[in-house]
Amino acid sequence: VSTTSSAVAVQDGLATLGSDALRIMDGLDALYRHWASLAGATRMLFPPLVRVDALDRIDYFHNFPHLGLAAAPLDESRFSELAASGLGSDRLLPGALGASRYMLPSAACYQIYNHHAGATIDAPLYVTTTARCYRNETTYDDLRRLWGFTMCEIVCLGEQDAVLDHLARFRQRVGDALETLGIGTAIEKAGDPFFDRRGAVAVLQALVPTKEEFVCGRVAVGSLNFHRNFFGERCEIRLGTGAPVFTGCVAFGVERWLWMLLDRFGGDADAACAGLASLHR
Amino acid sequence: VSTTSSAVAVQDGLATLGSDALRIMDGLDALYRHWASLAGATRMLFPPLVRVDALDRIDYFHNFPHLGLAAAPLDESRFSELAASGLGSDRLLPGALGASRYMLPSAACYQIYNHHAGATIDAPLYVTTTARCYRNETTYDDLRRLWGFTMCEIVCLGEQDAVLDHLARFRQRVGDALETLGIGTAIEKAGDPFFDRRGAVAVLQALVPTKEEFVCGRVAVGSLNFHRNFFGERCEIRLGTGAPVFTGCVAFGVERWLWMLLDRFGGDADAACAGLASLHR
Numbered sequence: 365v366s367t368t369s370s371a372v373a374v375q376d377g378l379a380t381l382g383s384d385a386l387r388i389m390d391g392l393d394a395l396y397r398h399w400a401s402l403a404g405a406t407r408m409l410f411p412p413l414v415r416v417d418a419l420d421r422i423d424y425f426h427n428f429p430h431l432g433l434a435a436a437p438l439d440e441s442r443f444s445e446l447a448a449s450g451l452g453s454d455r456l457l458p459g460a461l462g463a464s465r466y467m468l469p470s471a472a473c474y475q476i477y478n479h480h481a482g483a484t485i486d487a488p489l490y491v492t493t494t495a496r497c498y499r500n501e502t503t504y505d506d507l508r509r510l511w512g513f514t515m516c517e518i519v520c521l522g523e524q525d526a527v528l529d530h531l532a533r534f535r536q537r538v539g540d541a542l543e544t545l546g547i548g549t550a551i552e553k554a555g556d557p558f559f560d561r562r563g564a565v566a567v568l569q570a571l572v573p574t575k576e577e578f579v580c581g582r583v584a585v586g587s588l589n590f591h592r593n594f595f596g597e598r599c600e601i602r603l604g605t606g607a608p609v610f611t612g613c614v615a616f617g618v619e620r621w622l623w624m625l626l627d628r629f630g631g632d633a634d635a636a637c638a639g640l641a642s643l644h645r
Numbered sequence: 646v647s648t649t650s651s652a653v654a655v656q657d658g659l660a661t662l663g664s665d666a667l668r669i670m671d672g673l674d675a676l677y678r679h680w681a682s683l684a685g686a687t688r689m690l691f692p693p694l695v696r697v698d699a700l701d702r703i704d705y706f707h708n709f710p711h712l713g714l715a716a717a718p719l720d721e722s723r724f725s726e727l728a729a730s731g732l733g734s735d736r737l738l739p740g741a742l743g744a745s746r747y748m749l750p751s752a753a754c755y756q757i758y759n760h761h762a763g764a765t766i767d768a769p770l771y772v773t774t775t776a777r778c779y780r781n782e783t784t785y786d787d788l789r790r791l792w793g794f795t796m797c798e799i800v801c802l803g804e805q806d807a808v809l810d811h812l813a814r815f816r817q818r819v820g821d822a823l824e825t826l827g828i829g830t831a832i833e834k835a836g837d838p839f840f841d842r843r844g845a846v847a848v849l850q851a852l853v854p855t856k857e858e859f860v861c862g863r864v865a866v867g868s869l870n871f872h873r874n875f876f877g878e879r880c881e882i883r884l885g886t887g888a889p890v891f892t893g894c895v896a897f898g899v900e901r902w903l904w905m906l907l908d909r910f911g912g913d914a915d916a917a918c919a920g921l922a923s924l925h926r
Contacts, residue, residue, distance in 0.1 A: 378693075379692060380690070380756075380760060383689065406664055409661070409667055411793060412659075413792065416737055417734070423731060426729075429727045430721075433716045433717065433718055435717075435779065437715075438711075442710070446706040447706075451697060451700075453701070454697055454746060455744045455745060458720070461715055464737045465735060465736045468749075498694075511694065512693040512694055
C-alpha cells in the first residue's frame with residue numbers, strides 16, 4: 365500500500381487517483397471548460413441518479429440493460445437481522461434489496477434532455493456537464509475501461525444545422541488539439557444502438573454518421589454523437605415550430621484522456637499539464 | 646423549465662445546479678483545498694463505489710442499513726423481456742435486480758481507511774478527498790438534505806495527539822472563517838452511532854467528544870469527528886508501534902455550504918465568491 369500515493373491504482377474496474385493524476389484531471393477540466401466556453405455552453409450539474417422512468421422513455425432498458433446499475437435501498441424487513449449480525453458476506457443478494465426508482469447514469473447527457481423535457485428551444489442551446497458514470501462491464505482494462513468513470517459532454521439542442529455545425533467544429537477542434545499534443549488518433553465511425561435498431565432503411569438514409577469516435581490505440585477517448593431528433597421526440601423538447609428538437613453531443617471519457625496523457629508524457633504530470641495548458645493560452 | 650438555468654432546482658432530494666451555483670461550488674472547492682494544503686494533506690480521489698465487505702467490517706450494516714444504497718445490476722434473465730417491452734414502470738422491483746457487491750458511499754472518508762487497510766503509518770498522514778455521497782433519507786429539505794450530495798473531508802491518521810491537534814486546528818479555522826463571512830454558527834456536540842453503541846462506560850471515559858458539528862440555522866454544515874482507533878482496528882492500519890492508528894476527520898457538506906452562502910449573500914454569486922476568496926488571500 366502506497367500511503368501517500370501520487371499515482372494511479374486500478375482494481376476490479378475502479379480507480380484510485382493520487383495527487384499527480386488529479387492535477388492532470390484538473391488540466392483536463394480546464395480544457396473542456398475552455399472548449400465549452402468557445403461553444404457558448406452553459407455549465408450545469410445534474411442529479412447523480414437518473415429516474416427509472418426517464419430512462420425507460422429513451423429505450424434504455426431495451427438497449428443497455430446489461431450496462432445498467434440500479435441504486436437500490438436495503439429491504440426494511442432485513443434491518444434488524446443486519447443490525448444483529450452485520451452482513452457477513454461480500455455481496456447483497458436481491459432478496460436483501462428494496463425496489464429502486466433510480467439508476468446510476470451511464471452517460472452524462474441523458475440528464476440534459478431529461479432536465480429540458482417539455483421545454484421549447486427558440487435558439488440553439490448549448491449545455492456542458494460532467495458526471496460520474498457507471499457501467500456494469502464484464503471486463504475491465506485499467507483506466508481504459510472502468511465500472512465508474514467521468515464523462516464530460518458539450519451538448520447542442522436546436523435545428524439540425526446548428527447541431528451538425530456544433531459537431532463539425534468539435535471534430536476539428538479536438539482533432540487539432542490531439543495533433544498539437546503529439547497524440548496519434550484516428551476518427552472512426554461507430555454504431556449506436558439508439559439508432560441501429562431502426563433498421564436498414566434508416567441506416568441507408570443516414571447521410572451523416574450518428575457516431576464518430578476519436579480513437580487512440582484502439583481506445584475511443586471521445587465521441588461525436590448526432591442523435592437526430594430522438595431525444596427531442598422522446599423528451600418532448602420542441603423547436604419554436606413545434607417540431608422535436610435535434611440534439612448532438614461531444615463526449616470525453618476523462619479517465620481515458622488521463623491514460624492517454626500519462627502514456628504520451630511518460631507519466632510526467634508537469635509535462636502533461638503544460639501540454640494541456642498550451643492548448644488554451 | 647428554465648432552459649439556461651443559473652439557479653438551483655431541487656426535486657425529490659436531488660439537486661440541479663446552474664452556472665452561478667457552480668461558481669460558488671468552485672469557490673468552496675478552492676477554500677477546502679486551501680485548508681487541506683495548510684494541513685499538509687495529500688489530495689486523492691477514490692472509487693465511487695464501496696465494496697460491501699469493506700463496509701461490513703466497519704459495522705455499516707449494523708449502524709446505517711436504512712441509509713444504504715446498493716449498486717445492483719439488472720438480473721440477466723430479465724434482459725430479453727426488457728429488450729422486448731422496456732420497463733413500463735417508475736421502479737425496478739427487487740426481482741429484476743441481481744446480486745450487488747458494491748454500495749454507494751454515504752461518507753467520503755470510508756474509502757481513505759479502506760485504501761490504507763494493512764498499512765503502517767510512521768508519521769501523521771493527512772489525506773483530503775471529495776466524494777459524491779448518497780443517503781436513502783426518508784425526508785428531504787432543499788439543499789439541506791439530499792439523496793445525493795457532495796462531501797469534502799480532510800482526514801488525519803496517526804497518534805491520538807496528532808489527530809486531536811488536527812481537529813482543534815480545524816475547529817478554530819472553520820469557526821474563524823464562518824465568523825469572517827458574517828455567518829452565525831454554533832459548535833454543538835453530536836452523537837455518532839459508531840461509538841454510542843459501545844455503552845455507558847465508553848461514553849463516561851470519553852474525555853473528548855467524538856463528534857462536534859458546526860450548526861447554522863439548525864443545519865450541520867460541517868463536523869469534527871474523532872474516531873479514536875476504531876478504523877485503525879477494523880482496517881488494520883497500524884502505527885509504527887504496531888498499535889492501531891487513531892483517525893479523525895473534518896467533513897464539509899458542500900451543498901449545505903452552498904445553501905448557507907446563498908442565504909448569507911442573498912443569492913448574489915459574485916458576493917459569495919468574493920467572500921470565499923477573501924478567506925485565503
